[in-house]
Each structure stands twice: as C-alpha cells, then as structure tokens.
Amino acid sequence: MTLLQESTTRLRAREISGGESAVVGPLKAYHHETYVLSPPSGMGPVKLREPRSTSLWFDRRCFQSEEELLRGLKGRIDRVPDVVDVEGMGLQTFIEGRTLGAHRWRWGRRVPDAVFEQIVALFRQMVPITAETLHVERRCSPQDAPEDGDTDGFLKRLVVFVEEQVYAANRARFGGLFEELGVRDASLVRLGRSVAGLTERPFCLLHADLHRENFILDRRRGLWTIDWELAMVGDPLYDLATHLYLMRYPADQEDRMIREWCEAVESVRPGSSRGWQRDLRVITDFKRAQSVYTDTIRAALSLHDETGLRWAALPRVAGKLHDVLTAAAGPLGLEDVPGRREIMAALAHRHREYAAGA
Incomplete structure (x- = not known):
C-alpha cells in the first residue's frame, strides 16, 4: 500500500465522493493535502483539503476558518469560491480554469488589461469591508489587534x-x-x-497573499480569487505592497497599479492611500x-x-x-x-x- 493510499485525507475524499474515480489529486500545494471530488449529490466539484502535518507556517493568520470567511464575503467580493455543506463539512467549490502563473508562458510577467482591471476592482471591493462589518470569528484576541488606523502597530505585530x-x-x-x-x-x-x-490609514480586509497562483481565469476570462487563508484586517497599503512584491510586474505596470490602486481605494474610503509615497517602500x-x-x-x-x-x-x-x-x-x-x-x-x-x- 502506498503512502498516498494510506492518507486519511484521500480516504475521506473517496468516501464522500463514493469512489476513487471521482477523486482528483492531490493538487500541488505546500501547506495542504488537497483533492477535487464530485459528491454523488450532483453538485459541482468541490475541494477537500487538510493541513499537512509536516508543513511549517510562516504567516500570521487572522480568521478561525477560511470557509466561514468566504461565507461572509459572499455578495461583497466578486468571484470567490462558494462554500457548500457536504456530510457536515463546509467545502469550497472548485474553480475551473488556469492560474495566472500557468499563463506566464504567453504573457511573460505582463498582465493583460482586462485582468489588470479586475485586480484593481478586487482591491476596491475589499476597502469597505472592515472588522465592524465583517462578522466572522477571528483568531487574535482584542488585546492583540491594533486599533483601526494604527499602521505602526499593525506592522510591528508582523515583525x-x-x-x-x-x-x-x-x-x-x-x-x-x-x-x-x-x-x-x-x-x-x-x-x-x-x-x-x-x-495612519483606515483598516480594511486584506487578502495578504495576492500572487499569480491565487488568481484563476475561467473560460469567460473572469478572474477568481482563491486561498483566503492568510486574510486579515489591517493597513490597506500592506496588501498593495505584498501584491507588488509577489507579482513582479514590469515597471510600467507596477506604476500603473500603484496609480489605479490609489484612485480606487480613495474613491471608497478617503485616506486609504495616505502617505503611500514613503510607506510603500517601508512595507x-x-x-x-x-x-x-x-x-x-x-x-x-x-x-x-x-x-x-x-x-x-x-x-x-x-x-x-x-x-x-x-x-x-x-x-x-x-x-x-x-x-x-x-x-x-x-x-x-x-x-x-x-x-x-x-
């Protein structure tokens, strides 16, 4: 019997889907053992994933459950996975398409305008979502959460x-x-x-891991955002800095993203880009x-x-x-x-x- 067959996660996926033929995986992932399966109920494909016991976590996590966060984002963020209940578990729907990373061979590091505009729209949609308007259980205690606008305290906690x-x-x-x-x-x-x-800048929801493998383009060229596990509430400029650092845009597109991000967040919550000229470099x-x-x-x-x-x-x-x-x-x-x-x-x-x- 192979190690893959002995995996309890794979056994659970097989039980839920009703057979080995309805299970695909494991998918390539560092922190989780992930399978795509099709439950016999007839609903679309879903993902079953569980943390790998050997993985090292190097990022702070804010929310108790990614699935509960996704439920809270439904109707507020376009194109995020749905969460469906399967045998008492909340499982994310599987988004069919290709990641931006998989398209790199065609575009190099440059992102097409239609995709670029959808990324800007994502930032615009996250800005009005605050700790007060997002009723999802968080991991951090109130004493460990910086007050709204305390960007120094936010970054200090990450250090x-x-x-x-x-x-x-x-x-x-x-x-x-x-x-x-x-x-x-x-x-x-x-x-x-x-x-x-x-x-100081007003806090909002951050994805905190917006890179090419966490964006999926569907067949209609709609951009889906996945892997919200590292999401947090904090300084909006931190999300932009992380995104630019991970995406490695060409210089002209990076400049454009900064400009359009500033316009987008300021149109929703004035002050969200305040001081970016210095602070973007610092972050x-x-x-x-x-x-x-x-x-x-x-x-x-x-x-x-x-x-x-x-x-x-x-x-x-x-x-x-x-x-x-x-x-x-x-x-x-x-x-x-x-x-x-x-x-x-x-x-x-x-x-x-x-x-x-x-």
Whole structure:
C-alpha cells in the first residue's frame, strides 16, 4: 500500500465522493493535502483539503476558518469560491480554469488589461469591508489587534511574528545557518526600527497573499480569487505592497497599479492611500526582510530528502538565496552579503550538522 493510499485525507475524499474515480489529486500545494471530488449529490466539484502535518507556517493568520470567511464575503467580493455543506463539512467549490502563473508562458510577467482591471476592482471591493462589518470569528484576541488606523502597530505585530514564530521558533535547527549568512539577532532589531513611523490609514480586509497562483481565469476570462487563508484586517497599503512584491510586474505596470490602486481605494474610503509615497517602500522593505527568514529555512529543507543532500540543486538554491539576501541587505543591516559559493558552503555545513545530530 502506498503512502498516498494510506492518507486519511484521500480516504475521506473517496468516501464522500463514493469512489476513487471521482477523486482528483492531490493538487500541488505546500501547506495542504488537497483533492477535487464530485459528491454523488450532483453538485459541482468541490475541494477537500487538510493541513499537512509536516508543513511549517510562516504567516500570521487572522480568521478561525477560511470557509466561514468566504461565507461572509459572499455578495461583497466578486468571484470567490462558494462554500457548500457536504456530510457536515463546509467545502469550497472548485474553480475551473488556469492560474495566472500557468499563463506566464504567453504573457511573460505582463498582465493583460482586462485582468489588470479586475485586480484593481478586487482591491476596491475589499476597502469597505472592515472588522465592524465583517462578522466572522477571528483568531487574535482584542488585546492583540491594533486599533483601526494604527499602521505602526499593525506592522510591528508582523515583525514580532517573524521574530518569535519564524526565527526564534526555528533557531535550534537553523540558528547556525543564519549566523553563517550574517543574519543575527541585531538584524531584527534594526528591522523593527526601520519600519516605524508609518502614516495612519483606515483598516480594511486584506487578502495578504495576492500572487499569480491565487488568481484563476475561467473560460469567460473572469478572474477568481482563491486561498483566503492568510486574510486579515489591517493597513490597506500592506496588501498593495505584498501584491507588488509577489507579482513582479514590469515597471510600467507596477506604476500603473500603484496609480489605479490609489484612485480606487480613495474613491471608497478617503485616506486609504495616505502617505503611500514613503510607506510603500517601508512595507516592501519588511517583505524583503521577511523573505530572508522564510526562504532560508525553506531553502535548507528543500535540499534534503531521504537520500541526503541534493547536491545537484545546491547551486540553484544558493543563487536564489543570494538574491533574497541582497534585496534585504538594507532593511536588515547586512554589511557583507555572502556570495553564492559561501551560501552553498553554509547550506552544506548545516546539512552535515543536522545529519550528524539526527
């Protein structure tokens, strides 16, 4: 019996759908084991997904349930998955189409105008949704939620999350690697200071993970937004900064997105783009710094499999990590970014130490 057949998630999918032939998957996903299935009731295809026990979570989550959030967004955000009840479980409908990432081979990094305008419309629809108007249970306690407009407090909590839940929580296993890369405790202190002093802006709903794989184009060229698990309520400029950082638009489209985003959010809630000229750079610096911590750990993990260190992948992984470190050198105060060979040596050294202690 294979590992796939032993999966309790797959067994559950088979039971709900009434047979193996009605189950597709697992789909490619990092945090979840996901299947598409067709319940015998005749409703359309739905997704069954459960967290992988081996996944590391590097992002703060605000809402108790993505499905309950989607129920709350129904009628307020165009083209998000429906949630249907199947055998006592709320399951998301499966959106048929292709992600923007899958279309990259045709368009490069450029997004067609019709798609671009739908992304701007999504931002416009999120702005009026606030903590007071969205009656969905949240994870954070009232004491841990910054007051509306406290953009400094919002970003500070994200810095603290990186410090406590990413860096400190994994220091025993990866602390030596961070040290060899020149990333030390003082780096986070510097980051906290460098991202202070943001302009106040009214809070609203944020998706917080708007990249090409979370946008799906259906057959009618309608744009659907999926994976709302990292959604939160906070600074609207954070959502724009994250989106630009993840999308990697060409320079002219990035400028256009900033301009049209400002027009869209200001038309709904004046003040939502206040101070963007400085603060967009500050928040982007945080995103670059955050990537150092998450990407370093993921890089180290990606090089290890049941056979040991994947030597053939080492140069490529080290090259990507070098780019991440270079981009974050300013926010983290890294005086000397190690070269690719030094990063390769650090990753190999970490692997030997981990293998010896395993």
